[in-house]
Amino acid sequence: MPLQSIEPKRLYRQIADQLRALIAKGEFAPGARLPAERDLARELGVSRPSVREALIALEVEGWVEVRTGSGVYVLDRSKRSSAAVEVTEWGPLELIRARRVVEGETAALAAMHGKKRDFDAMRRAVDNMRAQSEQSVMPLEGDRAFHVAIVEASGNAVLVETVQGFWDSRDGPLFTRLGGYFENAVSWRHAITEHDAIVDAIVARDPDAARAAMHAHMDKSHQRYSASWRRAKAA
Structure with missing residues (x-):
């Protein structure tokens, strides 16, 4: 009997697979509202952020629709084309937690080893973010430049490529869709205010404060993306 290769699945994909199978079998009919995130998390024995990532994946794939202020509803797929989320795509909320670990240390390293040119690059990036935001433009370019400037100050090429990889994944459909609700x-x-605090700690050459400021930024980012759907802006 031929064997098939085994691929470890990301947790949110395992959750999405279960929900997709139930929808396909008719357990949740088109137009039906899915149970609340907290109820799904309890039934599945997983965290609410993992459930949220799964629901976003199902929305990208056209199985459900998130209606802010109401809930998550099953769509009629009889006349819908199918989209797929890449099996390699990281869950957005899991990504933020990973960034907390890595970028907390890169901020500390920047405080210890950064040079004036690095500090100037960080401040330019924040200024760019502020200018774009004031013009009602999503300041993603400045945001990326800010975090890359910090890791480049560490002088470690592996860390630079790691953080750049984090940012490349942010352009995926899951993070883009989630950001559409909460950014x-x-x-x-x-x-931007949180970024200012990070820069101040780095320029002061205080690695502990820089690490703490980055941790606080990532924690607050996670909280923003984990907020109740009722607080999300209208799509």
Whole structure:
């Protein structure tokens, strides 16, 4: 009997597979509202962020629709084309937790080893973010430049490529869709203020404060993307 290769599945994909199978079998009919995130998390024995990632994947694939202020509803797929989420795509909320670990240390390293040119690059990036935000433009370019400037100050090429890889994954459909619900002018103002605190700690050459400021930024980012759907902006 031929054997098939075994591929470890990301947790959110395992959850999405279960929900997709139930929908396909008719357990949840088109138009039906799925159970709340907290109820699904309890039944599956997983965290609510993992359930949220699974629901976003199902929405990208056209199985459900998130209606802010109401819930998640099953779509009629009889006349819908199918989309797929790459098996290699990281879950957005899991990605933020990983970034917390790595970028907390890169901020500390930047405080210890950064040079004036690195500090100038960080401040330019934050200024760029602020200018774009004031023009109602999503300041993703400045955001990326900010985090890359920090890791480049560490002087470690492996860390630079790692953080750049984090950012490449942010352009995927899962993070893009999730950001569409929770990124707005207010959330970006908060993020810019958090960036200012990180830069201040790095320029002060205080690695402990820099690490703590980056951890706080990532924790608050995670909270913003984990907020109740009722607080999400209208799509």
